[in-house]
Amino acid sequence: MARSTEFMEDLCTPAFVVDLDIVKRNSEAMLERFAKLGVQVRPHMKTHKTIECADIMTRGLRRCIVVSTLAEASFYADGGYDDILYAYPLTPEKVKRCAELSERLSLFHVLVDNTVALQELKKKPLKQGKVWHVWLKLDCDTGRAGVPHSDPAALQLAKEISGAEGVELTGIYTHCGNTYKCEGELQIKAVAQETTSLVLQFVEKLKAVGIQDVKSSIGSTPSCSHPVLDMAMLSEVHPGNYVFYDAQQSLLGSCTLEDVAVRVLTRVIGHYPHRNQLLVDCGWTALSQDGANRLPTGYAIFENHPELKLVSMTQEHGAVEPVSGNLDFSQFPLGSMLSLIPYHACATAAMHPVYIVHSKGKVVGNWKPTRGW
Ligand SMILES: Cc1ncc(COP(=O)(O)O)c(C=O)c1O
CATH class of the missing domain: 2.40.37.20 (D-serine dehydratase-like domain)
Incomplete structure (x- = not known):
């Protein structure tokens, strides 16, 4: 229930409070950092899941975001957002909702790290001459979702996505969550460098087999708070937590x-x-x-x-x-x-x-x- 009071000291507790000026500062710092590197920021919405904060993170453009649930995807689509990447492993029961979003928006992207998901997309061709925009999730040593970067199955899956009718291999997506095991800027930068190199090498492997124009995106708040120069060769980054930051990020060395x-x-x-x-x-x-x-x-x-x-x-x-x-x-x-x-x-x-x-x-x-x- 919203509480209407003007002063912080009158708030009913417990209350989650957000300092608007710090949010704006964090958001602008991230956008400026990557503008200098010539890289698109596609901010992740999972931290706050609100329209107001998304508007700050996208400077009111209402485009180019990442979400982790279909509830978020629909919420942002209803709020006038477009170019939404649903960066979560896809399962068959969600394909129908993804098809609706793909047909409704000018750009809706899904994430795939296995052939079962790809088969499901092939079974459901999109209407209005649209294609599925698929990002291949690559695991660059985070150890959560994604095909391991060194597994030949990763290149094989990329070829299958790229060769499938009604499907486009739009990009390679890596979370870079192993930066959460780092202590301090130097370690964060080492992981950011390693992840960037692995993703760029994978893109080169794609080119070598004739798959061109595939985007590359890495990101976590630690790596994007301390980017390395090679990140300038990526197409996008997708951090999310940075808009709020927290005690964990200060311990890691992402922020103060x-x-x-x-x-x-x-x-x-x-x-x-x-x-x-x-x-x-x-x-x-x-x-x-x-x-x-x-x-x-x-x-x-x-x-x-x-x-x-x-x-x-x-x-x-x-x-x-x-x-x-x-x-x-x-x-x-x-x-x-x-x-x-x-x-x-x-x-x-x-x-x-x-x-x-x-x-x-x-x-x-x-x-x-x-x-x-
Ligand atoms: C798939 C994915 N991409 C991007 C992010 C954003 O990373 P961070 O929260 O470090 O900003 C997360 C966060 O967990 C994630 O799970």
């Missing part, structure tokens, strides 16, 4: 904490001196449990209170202890507000039906994300 645009606001709801604990109204339905034990301060970082640690959460309650020593309860009266920097912004945003957007300390709007699949 000043770049994190989102917080969960929570209030003190109990004092328990006998166990040296405060209780707050932020449980795992308001802050995801990602990152348990990855931060010295527990599940999140308390802004302006490095002495506090969020030690545990149940559905609607969070238990807070001092990092060391005894809590000074007088500093945290019942009802007082605390601000948490989430470990994982995408997972935390996914918990909230509405985001409170603020600028310079004042609430300026509510963003309502799409949900489901």
Whole structure:
């Protein structure tokens, strides 16, 4: 439910709040970074899933985005967006919805990493003389979806896609998720270089067998926050989290904490001196449990209170202890507000039906994300 109040301190908690000025700054920094390299940014929407934030990320053009669910694809199509890439392994029951989107939009792209999905597309030719725009998902050592780059099956599948009637091999897509195992800029750049080289080598292999004009896209927030020069040879990049950033990204070295645009606001709801604990109204339905034990301060970082640690959460309650020593309860009266920097912004945003957007300390709007699949 949207809450209408002008001031942050009056908000009902827990609340997911977004700093509009930081969002704009993060978005512009990414666009500028890749404009210098001459590479198209196709931002991923999975972090926020809202029209308003997408408008900022696309500078109002409402084109050229990535989504991770068909619910997002339809939501953005309904919102006037076009050139949408559904970057998720395709299964037969989704082909009908993808066909509808392909016929409705000027450009809708799907992702394939196996022949079963390709056969399904071939069984469903598109109307109005349209072709399926297919991106081949290549796994460049992330170890999630995609055909391993070194597997001869990758080239074979590319040839089959390219040779199929009613189907076009539009691009090669790699997530670059292994940057999430990095520590610091140097390691991130090494992974970005390796992934870029592997994708570009694959494109060369395609050319050698006569498959021309295939796009290439890599991206994760760490690699796109610290791009290497060779990324200029890619057609596109597709980061998403950067628009919010989070504590995880600051630990990895993608950003500083000043770049994190989102917080969960929570209030003190109990004092328990006998166990040296405060209780707050932020449980795992308001802050995801990602990152348990990855931060010295527990599940999140308390802004302006490095002495506090969020030690545990149940559905609607969070238990807070001092990092060391005894809590000074007088500093945290019942009802007082605390601000948490989430470990994982995408997972935390996914918990909230509405985001409170603020600028310079004042609430300026509510963003309502799409949900489901
Ligand atoms: C397939 C795919 N592409 C792009 C991204 C965007 O990466 P990031 O969240 O690091 O910005 C993700 C994120 O998980 C993803 O799963």
